[in-house]
Amino acid sequence: RKEVEQDPGPFNVxxxxxxxxxxxxxxxxxxxxxxxxxxxxxxxxxxxxxYSSGNEDGRFTAQLNRASQYISLLIRDxxxxxxxxxxxxxxxxxxxxxxxxxxxxxxxxxxxx
Amino acid sequence: xxxxSQKPSRDICQRGTSLTIQCQxxxxxxxxxxYRQQPGQSxxxxxxxxxxxxxxxxxxxxxxxxxxSRPNLxxxxxxxxxxxxxxxxxxxxxxxxxxxxxxxxxxxLTVV
Numbered sequence: 001r002k003e004v005e006q007d008p009g010p011f012n013v014x015x016x017x018x019x020x021x022x023x024x025x026x027x028x029x030x031x032x033x034x035x036x037x038x039x040x041x042x043x044x045x046x047x048x049x050x051y052s053s054g055n056e057d058g059r060f061t062a063q064l065n066r067a068s069q070y071i072s073l074l075i076r077d078x079x080x081x082x083x084x085x086x087x088x089x090x091x092x093x094x095x096x097x098x099x100x101x102x103x104x105x106x107x108x109x110x111x112x113x
Numbered sequence: 114x115x116x117x118s119q120k121p122s123r124d125i126c127q128r129g130t131s132l133t134i135q136c137q138x139x140x141x142x143x144x145x146x147x148y149r150q151q152p153g154q155s156x157x158x159x160x161x162x163x164x165x166x167x168x169x170x171x172x173x174x175x176x177x178x179x180x181x182s183r184p185n186l187x188x189x190x191x192x193x194x195x196x197x198x199x200x201x202x203x204x205x206x207x208x209x210x211x212x213x214x215x216x217x218x219x220x221x222l223t224v225v
Binding site: 013032034036041044045046049067087089099100101103104105106 | 144146155156157158190205207209212213214216218219221
């Protein structure tokens with residue numbers, strides 16, 4: 001089983017649609033969680049951190065369920081510019097040690113006009 | 114945000130040769146990380162580079178194949194040695210700032 005597993009995708013959705021990505025992680029000691037966005041031929045960039053209480057940033061909502069070891073990302077009113085690969089990232093480093101990021105394989109999203 | 118300048122952005126190399134990738138950060142950082150992203154795959158950590166000590170390599174990666182230098186707190190190099198077509202990949206350096214991981218623009222390597 002992969003340490004971080006994501007929806008295989010690709011997702012092709014029309015503009016304005018709502019789309020949800022799911023991610024599961026295997027290490028119950030994981031400390032922090034993130035969604036990164038990677039545009040074609042570009043480096044990954046942080047989209048948002050994921051907190052236990054759930055957090056929202058504009059059209060983006062992230063949820064974490066520690067009991068189920070499950071992370072989600074919801075994109076509302078999708079735009080053409082949302083087209084990218086979304087990476088689920090888990091940090092398993094303990095406090096005081098170097099970061100230990102594990103990346104999911106990514107979910108490709110294409111928003112169609 | 115951290116600014117990382119990585120070069121070269123791409124290269125096409127002959128098998129058996131070596132390529133050195135450079136990363137320059139806009140401020141001092143304790144640790145720099147080197148990743149590989151193979152076509153259609155996600156990022157895999159190669160090694161962690163601390164200034165003044167040997168890099169720490171992840172399982173499956175060895176110093177002879179991927180020697181790393183870290184001469185100061187703003188600079189690091191990764192060399193891909195004795196290249197084969199299987200080394201064709203994107204290589205990225207990364208640093209942390211305020212809990213966020215930042216990446217260089219990546220080096221797209223093709224070995225022929």
